[in-house]
Amino acid sequence: MNYDLILKEIHKEIQPLYNEGKVASYIPALKNINPKQFAMSIQLFDGTSFHIGNYNQQFSIQSISKVFTFTLALHLYGKDLYKNVGHEPSGDPFNSLVQLEYENGIPRNPFINAGALVTTDLLINKYKDETFEKVLAFIQEISNNKDIVYDKEVASSEEQTGYMNFALLNMMKSYKNISNDIKEVAQTYFKHCSISMSTNELSRAMLFLANHGTDPLSKKEFITQSQAKRINSLMLTCGHYDASGDFAFKVGLPGKSGVGGGIVAIIPNLMAISVYSPQLNKNGNSLIGTKALELFTTKTGLSIF
Numbered sequence: 001m002n003y004d005l006i007l008k009e010i011h012k013e014i015q016p017l018y019n020e021g022k023v024a025s026y027i028p029a030l031k032n033i034n035p036k037q038f039a040m041s042i043q044l045f046d047g048t049s050f051h052i053g054n055y056n057q058q059f060s061i062q063s064i065s066k067v068f069t070f071t072l073a074l075h076l077y078g079k080d081l082y083k084n085v086g087h088e089p090s091g092d093p094f095n096s097l098v099q100l101e102y103e104n105g106i107p108r109n110p111f112i113n114a115g116a117l118v119t120t121d122l123l124i125n126k127y128k129d130e131t132f133e134k135v136l137a138f139i140q141e142i143s144n145n146k147d148i149v150y151d152k153e154v155a156s157s158e159e160q161t162g163y164m165n166f167a168l169l170n171m172m173k174s175y176k177n178i179s180n181d182i183k184e185v186a187q188t189y190f191k192h193c194s195i196s197m198s199t200n201e202l203s204r205a206m207l208f209l210a211n212h213g214t215d216p217l218s219k220k221e222f223i224t225q226s227q228a229k230r231i232n233s234l235m236l237t238c239g240h241y242d243a244s245g246d247f248a249f250k251v252g253l254p255g256k257s258g259v260g261g262g263i264v265a266i267i268p269n270l271m272a273i274s275v276y277s278p279q280l281n282k283n284g285n286s287l288i289g290t291k292a293l294e295l296f297t298t299k300t301g302l303s304i305f
């Protein structure tokens with residue numbers, strides 16, 4: 001497969017879409033980002049990688065971090081985790097409050113904000129005030145890169161304007177599904193959402209999920225095969241919020257997006273992919289990123305279906 005050529009074709013074909021979509025503006029620190037950016041990286045199991053665009057440009061990973069916190073929480077709690085967070089698609093926006101009240105404060109899945117706040121709270125039960133450091137260390141380990149850090153300005157901007165996240169936390173606290181101090185959970189969550197990574201780094205970080213939980217390069221097992229199956233299934237069914245069905249329909253891969261404009265996806269037994277373009281569609285997913293992945297699976301025939 002000539003991946004270099006395919007990436008070049010994709011880059012050309014997405015050009016007309018630069019006039020569509022909007023950068024996330026509800027987080028003030030993200031709203032002045034140059035909207036017309038694009039990068040895409042492919043990481044194979046033998047260490048070979050292919051890229052196009054500014055693939056070393058770091059951006060805010062936002063909800064992509066929910067894959068990493070869910071992985072850690074699943075590793076620590078196993079099936080007990082599902083007492084506090086479900087595994088069904090929500091069909092609602094990522095920060096929706098509505099369903100949470102009907103369902104007594106138990107979020108539908110770990111990839112909507114409410115679910116990620118619960119997994120962060122559960123991590124705090126185990127790691128106390130070292131929780132963020134543990135999450136960051138885990139991301140550095142799966143990426144084999146000690147230089148990954150978070151952006152303080154983005155984290156404090158989220159904290160100052162995170163009214164919906166505080167509302168979700170308050171509601172879940174009243175249903176006794178949050179044990180720790182709300183401010184501490186929020187600050188830890190905002191920090192992990194504010195971690196900055198490039199498509200190059202993200203595609204490397206996701207490789208273990210393409211290989212049943214074991215990094216094919218370092219051979220380290222980060223999670224069991226069965227747990228990796230669960231994480232990938234949830235990325236397929238819930239990774240793009242109320243557009244998860246649309247993403248599965250168009251792209252046909254397990255994937256996770258963030259409002260920073262990044263998307264990660266995996267092709268089991270073959271590769272991890274990451275794409276970045278900050279203009280979002282109405283569901284808060286990268287518009288060009290989704291199109292680029294759709295073009296990739298169409299051109300290569302490499303969807304899981």
Ligand code: GLN
Pocket residue numbers: 061062063064094095113158165190193257258259260284
């Ligand atoms: N930190 C963002 C928030 O809480 C994450 C949302 C997202 O990427 N969809 O709103």
